[in-house]
Amino acid sequence: MAPYLNHRTAGETIEWMLRGVAAFLALLVISAGTLAAQQTTAGAGDYVGSDSCGICHSEQFEQFKKTYMATVLAEKYPVEQQGCEACHGPGRLHMEAESEAEDEAARQQAATLIYSFARHSSAENAAKCLLCHRKNENERLFSRSKHLAAGVFCADCHTAHLTATAEIPTKPTAPLRNLFSIPDWPAERQWLDNRLLREPQPNLCFNCHKDIEALFQLPVRHRVNEGLVRCTDCHNPHGSLSEYELRAGNHDTCMKCHVEKGGPFVYEHAAARIEGCTACHTPHGSINLNLMKRRQQRQLCLECHAPPEAVGIPHPRLGFQAAGECTRCHIDIHGSNYQEKFLR
Known part of the structure; x- marks a missing residue:
């Protein structure tokens, strides 16, 4: 079985959940303390506005103005929820100390009077x-996220300031341009900026998930490298109620695109409904046609449709022959409205 499909034991699952909950509760305690401290020590006069920040931090200010975050943290909100100071806290004391600083030691002290993400832990x-x-x-x-349990935090994937856009690759030539609908690259860059990702997908995910990156180099794969599918189309990196951080259950996630395989059918294939699509398919990449887990389909079918002592194909007419695929006859293998055995 592929490494990304290994099932954890119940004890391991509980351990992961407890680690995630503990980390999340710790974050809530920290955030509550941070908010309380900020609200009790700062008044409206302690906030100077983002334009004042831009006097010294011009590069960061110009980057920030182009982001979706700057649009959200606008003047319609209370002053403590606007612009730079929504994240960095009130800036008056920092500004005054910085303007009066005469040496490096004084400037270092002034820097401590405002929240700096570089100075704090993830x-x-x-x-x-x-x-x-x-x-x-x-x-x-997020409390259920495997990323949180593994010590991966917001700034490992996101940045509050505008990120450098990815280099625009060469457009595919015929016949590829007729086969694939490649995303519009200006729109892709806008998507990257709006999400404030440090890198575009899938490169960002591949920084950690090297085993999955290798699977996308196999000849049969979902078109993630080409930009037709993104990791987050199937997975929610912030946490999920489903295994593998899927946005829905195993079966339902796949049916967002593969609608024709989803049914409901009068006669369902139990493997698809109970175990999900990964009972037969590998979702990322394979050397087998249709992302199958086995090169010969009958070998895959026999994993369920044969007792342990059986040899060959358990069919009275075909006997124990060495070749032949079950889907020659059982063509509607995902489910049928007409035939209980999925026959022609």
Whole structure:
């Protein structure tokens, strides 16, 4: 079985869940303390506005103005939730100390008077993000995220400032351009900027998931490298109620694209409904046609449709011959509305 399909034991699953919950609770405690401290020590007069920050931090300010984050943290919100200071905290003391600093020691001291993400741990920075980012469906499940349990935090994948756009690759030539609908690259760059990712997918994910990257080099694969499918089309990196951080169950995730295989059918294939598509297919890449787990289909079928002592094909007419595929006769293998055995 492929390494990414290995099932954990119940004890290992519980351990992962407990680690994630413990990490999430720690983040909530940190974020609550951070918010309380900020609210009790800062008044409206302590906030100077992003334009003031841009006097010294011009490069970061110009980057930030182009982001979706800058649009969200606009003047319609209270002053403590606007622009730079929504994340870095009130800037008046920092500005005054910086303007009066006469040597490096004084400037270093001034830098401590405002929240600097470079000076704090990943967990503390994530707690800052969670002051706002725990309201929508994607982020509510962060406590269950394998990323959180593994010590991967927001800033490992995201940056609050504009990221450098990826180099535009050469457009595919015929016949590839007729086979694939390659995304519009300006739109792709806008998508990258709006999500504030450090790198575009799939490169960002491949930085850690090297085993999965290797699978996408196999001859039969989902078109992730070509940009037709993204990792987050199937997985929710912020957490999920499903295994492997899938956005839905094994079967339902695949049916978002492979609608014709989803049914419901009068006669269902139990493997597809109960175990899901990965009972027969490998989702990332394979050397076999149709992403099958076995080169010969009958070998795959016999994993379920034969007792342990059986040899060959358990069919009275075909006997124990060495060749032949079950789908020669059982053509509607995903399910049928007409034939219980999925026959022609």
